[in-house]
Amino acid sequence: AQKITQTQPGMFVQEKEAVTLDCTYDTSDQSYGLFWYKQPSSGEMIFLIYQGSYDEQNATEGRYSLNFQKARKSANLVISASQLGDSAMYFCAMREGYRSGGYNKLIFGAGTRLAVHP
Amino acid sequence: EAQVTQNPRYLITVTGKKLTVTCSQNMNHEYMSWYRQDPGLGLRQIYYSMNVEVTDKGDVPEGYKVSRKEKRNFPLILESPSPNQTSLYFCASRAGTGNIQYFGAGTRLSVL
Numbered sequence: 001a002q003k004i005t006q007t008q009p010g011m012f013v014q015e016k017e018a019v020t021l022d023c024t025y026d027t028s029d030q031s032y033g034l035f036w037y038k039q040p041s042s043g044e045m046i047f048l049i050y051q052g053s054y055d056e057q058n059a060t061e062g063r064y065s066l067n068f069q070k071a072r073k074s075a076n077l078v079i080s081a082s083q084l085g086d087s088a089m090y091f092c093a094m095r096e097g098y099r100s101g102g103y104n105k106l107i108f109g110a111g112t113r114l115a116v117h118p
Numbered sequence: 119e120a121q122v123t124q125n126p127r128y129l130i131t132v133t134g135k136k137l138t139v140t141c142s143q144n145m146n147h148e149y150m151s152w153y154r155q156d157p158g159l160g161l162r163q164i165y166y167s168m169n170v171e172v173t174d175k176g177d178v179p180e181g182y183k184v185s186r187k188e189k190r191n192f193p194l195i196l197e198s199p200s201p202n203q204t205s206l207y208f209c210a211s212r213a214g215t216g217n218i219q220y221f222g223a224g225t226r227l228s229v230l
Contacts, residue, residue, distance in 0.1 A: 091160060106161070
């Protein structure tokens with residue numbers, strides 16, 4: 001079974017609007033971490049935001065926020081006030097806990113390609 | 119500037135010709151890892167290292183070797199590359215107790 005599912009292969013958004021990129025995850029661990037990375041066309045992987053499973057507040061980093069719904073096992077990325085430079089591939093990833101043996105790796109989803117239109 | 123540096127950025131080679139992709143980090147991180155990225159599959163871990171002389175297999179280790187003789191360096195070795203190893207490769211590092219993995223710029227490898 002997929003551990004990280006990103007159901008939107010591609011998304012379009014108008015500049016200055018907000019957009020939500022979906023991510024659902026599957027783990028039996030109680031302790032885990034969730035990440036979002038951005039990959040622009042130049043290819044590098046840029047860390048955006050992190051949410052720990054025990055964090056009670058949703059993580060925020062500037063225009064990025066992570067909508068963490070633990071019971072639904074979802075960790076959606078919200079980008080507010082989209083900019084042209086936000087056009088990129090976005091990956092959701094999870095790091096599981098020691099119990100599952102997944103502590104030493106990130107498990108990635110297939111990614112969502114976001115296009116921001118002027 | 120804190121960074122993970124991979125070289126080369128682009129490489130075209132032929133089947134069977136041994137190659138090494140270098141990775142170096144200047145953040146004194148204990149943990150380093152290699153991933154490959156293929157379309158529709160996201161990134162998958164090849165090997166990782168918890169510290170000097172401590173390495174272990176990830177999810178897709180076949181056809182790859184690694185070594186960790188120094189804390190800052192973690193080269194990826196393809197002893198006999200094959201076309202199915204054509205991919206985009208990333209090196210990453212994080213502090214031993216940290217959560218965030220920092221990635222290099224990637225190495226795009228084509229094996230003909």
